[in-house]
Amino acid sequence: REKTGANGIRLTMESALTARDRVGVQDFVLLENFTSEAAFIENLRKRFKENLIYTYIGSVLVSVNPYKELEIYSKQNMERYRGVSFYEVSPHLYAIADNSYRSLRTERKDQCILISGESGAGKTEATKKILQYYAVTCPASQQVETVKDRLLQSNPVLEAFGNAKTLRNDNSSRFGKYMDVQFDYRGAPVGGHILNYLLEKSRVVHQNHGERNFHIFYQLLEGGEEDLLRRLGLEKNPQQYHYLVKVYQIVSINDKNDWKIVRRALSIISFKDNEDLLSIVASVLHLGNVQFAADEQGNAQVTTENQIKYLARLLAVEGSVLRDALIHKKIIAKGEELISPLNLEQAAYARDALAKAIYGRTFSWLVNKVNKSLAYEVNEPFVCCTTVLGLLDIYGFEVFQHNSFEQFCINYCNEKLQQLFIELTLKSEQEEYESEGIAWEPVQYFNNKIICDLVEEKFKGIISILDEELFTQHKLADQKTRKSLGREEFRLLHYAGEVTYSVAGFLDKNNDLLFRNLKEVSVDGACSNAAQRGVGFKTGGATQFKNSLSKLMEILMSKEPSYIRCMKPNDAKQADRFDEVLIRHQVKYLGLMENLRVRRAGFAYRRKYEVFLQRYKSLCPETWPTWDGRPHDGVAVLVKHLGYKQEEYKMGRTKIFIRFPKTLFATEDALEVRKQSLGDAFNCCSVLLLAIAIQSWWRGTLGRRKAAKRKWAVETIRRFIKGFIYRNHPRCPENEYFLDYIRFSFLMNLKRNLPKNVLDKSWPTPPPSLCEASQLLRQLCMQNMVWTYCKRISPEWKQQLEQKVIASEIFKGKKDNYPQSVPRLFINTRNEEINAKVLQALDNEAIKYAVPVVKYDRKGYKARARQLLLTQNAAIIIEESKIKQRIDYGNLTGISVSSLSDNLFVLHVHCEDNKQKVPGLIHHFPTASRKGCKAQRAEDAAGLGGQTWCHGCN
Numbered sequence: 001r002e003k004t005g006a007n008g009i010r011l012t013m014e015s016a017l018t019a020r021d022r023v024g025v026q027d028f029v030l031l032e033n034f035t036s037e038a039a040f041i042e043n044l045r046k047r048f049k050e051n052l053i054y055t056y057i058g059s060v061l062v063s064v065n066p067y068k069e070l071e072i073y074s075k076q077n078m079e080r081y082r083g084v085s086f087y088e089v090s091p092h093l094y095a096i097a098d099n100s101y102r103s104l105r106t107e108r109k110d111q112c113i114l115i116s117g118e119s120g121a122g123k124t125e126a127t128k129k130i131l132q133y134y135a136v137t138c139p140a141s142q143q144v145e146t147v148k149d150r151l152l153q154s155n156p157v158l159e160a161f162g163n164a165k166t167l168r169n170d171n172s173s174r175f176g177k178y179m180d181v182q183f184d185y186r187g188a189p190v191g192g193h194i195l196n197y198l199l200e201k202s203r204v205v206h207q208n209h210g211e212r213n214f215h216i217f218y219q220l221l222e223g224g225e226e227d228l229l230r231r232l233g234l235e236k237n238p239q240q241y242h243y244l245v246k247v248y249q250i251v252s253i254n255d256k257n258d259w260k261i262v263r264r265a266l267s268i269i270s271f272k273d274n275e276d277l278l279s280i281v282a283s284v285l286h287l288g289n290v291q292f293a294a295d296e297q298g299n300a301q302v303t304t305e306n307q308i309k310y311l312a313r314l315l316a317v318e319g320s321v322l323r324d325a326l327i328h329k330k331i332i333a334k335g336e337e338l339i340s341p342l343n344l345e346q347a348a349y350a351r352d353a354l355a356k357a358i359y360g361r362t363f364s365w366l367v368n369k370v371n372k373s374l375a376y377e378v379n380e381p382f383v384c385c386t387t388v389l390g391l392l393d394i395y396g397f398e399v400f401q402h403n404s405f406e407q408f409c410i411n412y413c414n415e416k417l418q419q420l421f422i423e424l425t426l427k428s429e430q431e432e433y434e435s436e437g438i439a440w441e442p443v444q445y446f447n448n449k450i451i452c453d454l455v456e457e458k459f460k461g462i463i464s465i466l467d468e469e470l471f472t473q474h475k476l477a478d479q480k481t482r483k484s485l486g487r488e489e490f491r492l493l494h495y496a497g498e499v500t501y502s503v504a505g506f507l508d509k510n511n512d513l514l515f516r517n518l519k520e521v522s523v524d525g526a527c528s529n530a531a532q533r534g535v536g537f538k539t540g541g542a543t544q545f546k547n548s549l550s551k552l553m554e555i556l557m558s559k560e561p562s563y564i565r566c567m568k569p570n571d572a573k574q575a576d577r578f579d580e581v582l583i584r585h586q587v588k589y590l591g592l593m594e595n596l597r598v599r600r601a602g603f604a605y606r607r608k609y610e611v612f613l614q615r616y617k618s619l620c621p622e623t624w625p626t627w628d629g630r631p632h633d634g635v636a637v638l639v640k641h642l643g644y645k646q647e648e649y650k651m652g653r654t655k656i657f658i659r660f661p662k663t664l665f666a667t668e669d670a671l672e673v674r675k676q677s678l679g680d681a682f683n684c685c686s687v688l689l690l691a692i693a694i695q696s697w698w699r700g701t702l703g704r705r706k707a708a709k710r711k712w713a714v715e716t717i718r719r720f721i722k723g724f725i726y727r728n729h730p731r732c733p734e735n736e737y738f739l740d741y742i743r744f745s746f747l748m749n750l751k752r753n754l755p756k757n758v759l760d761k762s763w764p765t766p767p768p769s770l771c772e773a774s775q776l777l778r779q780l781c782m783q784n785m786v787w788t789y790c791k792r793i794s795p796e797w798k799q800q801l802e803q804k805v806i807a808s809e810i811f812k813g814k815k816d817n818y819p820q821s822v823p824r825l826f827i828n829t830r831n832e833e834i835n836a837k838v839l840q841a842l843d844n845e846a847i848k849y850a851v852p853v854v855k856y857d858r859k860g861y862k863a864r865a866r867q868l869l870l871t872q873n874a875a876i877i878i879e880e881s882k883i884k885q886r887i888d889y890g891n892l893t894g895i896s897v898s899s900l901s902d903n904l905f906v907l908h909v910h911c912e913d914n915k916q917k918v919p920g921l922i923h924h925f926p927t928a929s930r931k932g933c934k935a936q937r938a939e940d941a942a943g944l945g946g947q948t949w950c951h952g953c954n
């Protein structure tokens with residue numbers, strides 16, 4: 001048994017092989033008889049019975065709707081698939097989702113997942129589950145949470161307006177959907193965009209027996225608040241509305257509840273104008289109730305004035321204009337406008353056409369609105385940094401008893417997708433062979449280009465002809481075909497088989513006919529506020545579809561595709577029922593046998609050497625328990641030992657390619673036997689096995705560490721690049737890592753290159769974001785250096801400097817030999833010497849300058865520096881705390897110093913008036929020597945005669 005049944009997530013493809021008889025193979029490429037449809041279906045059946053609903057064809061996932069809840073979609077299971085290699089786990093949607101996501105992140109290449117299948121096969125469920133997988137496993141942030149929410153909530157809204165109960169599916173999407181999810185550089189979903197295709201508008205006015213109109217109508221009536229319904233002029237009972245008369249109570253649908261979900265979803269995707277939208281929905285219901293009666297001339301007249309009143313209000317059009325438009329048509333013939341009345345049938349047609357048009361445009365408008373709310377808002381040109389993953393949920397090939405325009409479009413779309421699939425599968429196969437250095441062997445396949453051309457070719461293609469007029473295919477058919485082909489039919493030989501189309505109604509549907517005056521009314525009206533805005537009325541449905549399809553093909557071609565092929569097991573929507581006929585039909589229409597043939601054209605199985613060797617190494621004594629050489633060589637030794645024949649396998653650059661499943665099965669069976677014997681040996685060699693287990697655990701741990709380190713490195717580089725781009729922005733989550741890094745590097749650089757001393761003006765250039773901080777640091781650094789310097793300074797040196805400062809103030813720029821004198825130290829061991837030098841200097845300059853004989857006492861008396869300034873008018877101003885004297889230069893006759901260490905010097909001034917105290921001087925300091933300072937001593941010291949005056953002693 002597969003150990004965990006439906007939850008057997010952790011089983012590798014190979015480990016499930018042992019149970020293949022019971023649960024089939026996980027990959028159809030391992031079917032021995034790969035061309036047999038019966039073998040294919042039998043494999044599906046076996047697996048379905050075991051609740052194994054997923055199977056691969058190479059990298060294509062085939063899914064069979066279980067119609068019951070399986071416990072395989074839990075968060076825990078999501079985690080199991082996260083970041084795990086495709087073949088290491090059993091087939092699952094999550095493996096496809098994860099694989100695409102990882103390619104998107106590692107290769108930075110856009111991806112798309114194409115989900116196809118017929119109605120009820122599980123496409124929409126698969127799409128939702130993939131979105132949920134990304135919502136759970138991708139990185140999150142506040143902004144990302146909003147986007148995730150909106151992405152998820154867009155579903156109920158679009159389902160309400162675009163889904164309906166059909167015979168085949170209670171929640172059938174009546175439109176094709178392509179959704180792009182944008183991921184940012186961290187791999188977080190940051191935006192999305194939806195393209196819609198071919199909404200089945202005819203459902204608005206007509207539903208088949210057992211089917212319903214679009215869900216929103218019932219939800220509004222069932223769940224809408226009294227107040228709201230009154231404003232919209234609606235009654236709770238759906239039976240009141242012609243477009244809804246075929247109401248069925250369906251167990252699986254709870255309209256009241258769904259209404260709440262839709263309202264909530266609308267508010268999450270920021271719909272403020274709900275009421276506008278609901279007015280339009282209501283107007284469609286009122287329109288359906290507009291009735292006509294024929295007058296005497298057989299012309300239609302409106303009989304339900306009440307409806308016109310509501311419609312006029314809801315659509316904001318003139319009631320009379322609307323009434324006239326519903327019962328007349330405007331024709332332009334030879335440039336002239338002609339108004340002609342409509343008969344009953346025509347008026348009913350016009351009314352229904354208007355209802356369909358309004359609903360169709362509303363739907364397009366809604367998709368536009370959803371897109372606006374999902375748009376990735378970038379404040380700068382950073383869009384290029386997002387990668388995109390597209391999800392295409394599109395109807396599969398359809399063949400009914402009666403196939404009309406809709407089937408023609410749907411099947412044409414599938415034909416194109418099949419063409420794309422074959423091209424891309426072949427291309428990727430070819431590329432893998434090339435990169436592995438293995439010769440490519442051409443594959444025969446059904447090239448459906450001819451069918452696509454037949455449909456879409458310019459001028460000659462069916463679509464071109466449709467746009468021109470109806471064509472006669474019948475004439476071209478041979479005798480035998482004519483018998484089986486009605487007059488109004490043509491037949492196409494699609495890749496999935498023949499389909500006969502009835503052309504009745506083709507042209508009308510293609511033209512999407514809406515009378516001109518009705519277009520005018522609806523464009524002028526309120527629906528222009530909502531539904532009509534930005535959406536023009538065009539004709540040529542098939543051409544439009546062809547164009548949008550060719551755009552879709554372009555989108556898909558630019559991405560790396562993955563495929564999910566959905567199937568339904570029975571028409572009764574029942575669990576555990578596998579209807580073989582229905583399945584065969586789908587296998588055919590999904591082109592699965594062709595898929596398998598292309599995939600199996602060369603080799604059934606391929607694996608990296610490391611993986612293959614790890615699994616089968618116990619089968620060869622030389623590779624067991626460990627192989628020390630290159631894995632490639634190990635595998636070569638192993639397959640030689642196993643006796644593989646030349647035609648059975650090829651050795652590529654990194655992988656072994658095995659042509660036939662039976663070769664792999666034989667190897668797998670041998671492994672089973674070996675495990676048995678190893679199991680027996682275990683009792684004896686448990687220590688050895690333990691050692692091996694530890695070894696493999698350790699290898700695993702190392703591997704994991706390495707992987708984690710690599711992951712970290714990639715993350716860091718990404719953050720760095722993003723930060724670089726945002727580097728000039730204020731600090732934000734995008735740049736904080738980068739800015740921290742820059743700050744750290746700058747500080748480290750600064751630490752290594754700080755200025756060496758106060759004269760060193762070097763400073764590393766800061767990054768722009770740190771200019772201010774750098775400036776402050778620089779000031780602090782300078783202050784610190786100055787402070788340290790000052791602290792270390794000796795009193796003598798301090799004295800020197802002070803004197804130098806004063807000398808500078810006095811002599812700098814005034815005395816030619818000043819610059820040379822700067823480095824020379826003052827000799828201040830003795831005052832006399834200083835003073836002598838000063839005197840000498842003064843003598844030389846003929847007392848032109850002031851004298852810096854300022855001395856401070858040794859005990860640190862904080863004498864203020866005296867300023868002796870020789871001003872322009874040749875006066876010396878002496879300032880001290882108590883005295884302020886002015887001595888005219890003209891009066892200065894000499895200068896002398898005391899021979900004692902009393903810090904005195906004397907300026908000799910000429911004074912006519914002896915009694916006059918001025919000018920005399922000068923200079924005293926309250927030092928010890930001052931005690932002995934007497935006028936006499938000063939006199940003596942003066943020696944030079946003339947007036948002296950010692951202020952300190954006076």
Ligand SMILES: Nc1ncnc2c1ncn2[C@@H]1O[C@H](COP(=O)(O)OP(=O)(O)OP(=O)(O)O)[C@@H](O)[C@H]1O
Binds near residue numbers: 069169
């Ligand atoms: N994986 C699944 N597990 C359980 N039930 C499923 C699963 N997939 C589909 N179903 C059931 O099948 C129903 C139909 O599925 P879904 O609506 O996805 O089909 P579809 O292919 O999108 O059909 P349509 O083309 O009509 O929209 C779902 O409502 C659900 O009940």
